[in-house]
Amino acid sequence: MKLNKLEELLEEDLGWRKKELSDLILIAKQTGEEVVLKSIILLLYAHWEGYIKRSSKLYLNYISDSKKFLNELTENFRAVILKGIINQCIASKEALTLQNELIVLSKLSNADKIKFKIKTGYNNESNELDVENDFDNTIINTHSNLNPKVFKNILSVIGLQYKTQIESREKYIDSHLLANRNSIGHGSRLKKQISEDFALEINDIEKLRDVIFSIIDNFSDELVEYCKEEYFLISNQHKLTSYIELKELELSNTFKYIDEKYS
Template sequence: MKIRTINELQDAIDSEMAWRKRELSAIRSNVSTARNFAKNTAIRAGIALLYAHWEGAIKNIATYYLGYVSALGLTCGQLKSNFLAVKLKYSLQSFEKSNKTTIHTAIVNKVINSYDIEFKISAEDIIKTNSNLNSEIFMEIMATIGLDCDEYESSYRLIDTVLLQKRNMIAHGERLELLDLDETRYCEIHDKIFRLMQLFSNQVSNAASQKQYLLKISNEYV
């Protein structure tokens, strides 16, 4: 998806969240209305799909944001250092793997000379969740796009030891009784995870509108 303007970014974020909200609402309703054994099935399916939406929303919206910043025509020197790290990701990996000073010097020179190079990337290749979007991977994604994650810290246990753990148990065929899940608990998890998705989408929107991607905001960039 090509995103060139802040309006296109907002439209992409709104569309991303809208269809996920509709489906998640349908899933929550299905859990509430199902009876007997069907309710157990609905809860198990609900946790699996809730995780899928959590991973998909974070990955896609973060990718949209990187694509938007890439389309602005700014140089790496105008942007926060995380964007330079994204631009030079593979060179930095080579630096770590090599013991050769010649290679290290070449990479250092590349970093120095990159400040005047336009930040242009293929955003679709950057954000990785490894199908396991736990708190550690989430923090790496936030670092990649240069956003603060303090507001999420109190929810890391929910993400790691509740949502992911139960999703993994369901994926391995565990019965509902072993998951410590009922309708009330499912709805609690559902609502909290969706609020985190909304928090993230709002944070990305605000970051774009407030130009938080810039190394410093000056009259030149405002």
């Protein structure tokens, strides 16, 4: 996969998600129906989980297509490959034999000499990349509950850092997106005034949308920049600190703008 193709797929996937939410918010403003407001929360969560999952898979496939050796890449990629080797051996019919254990040891000891090669998000029938494939959870697994903790784990898998600005919003995301989505999804009724700082009203829902998509936008930009500057290489780690500080500042400024906008 070429970089321009990765950018195209990331932008296209994000674009239709934003449009769907904007369309539904417009309907909510016109009708004021509670069921539409609840639908926005469900759709917002779906696009939060869907985009993080699919874009992470696209990123891993981009690294895979770059044909780098494991000893060139940061430690997270070694972990991905080693997990795959172990899982393959566990699934083997010879799982309980000494021969299989020797195979595992041989593969592990020679891991640095192999290239990072995976296929995640592929269609098993066509063997082609399919960004609509949600059934492969072997590497990127949201557990159908993409809370900040799970998001942090996914970032660790793909080699990105979890920002302090996101950490500062964990409680907000957990209580207003995850908890409300779970309640609606399980058929529970929501009180109009859910908490002191969140009500089932368009203003609070729009703020929640803006917070979530500011994190998504930041994440998407970061994936592209990691590929452009090859921050996934060990040799380029010394250049990464200033970039991370920049993205932290961008997210901080965005959060401040959102807070002021909806205050």
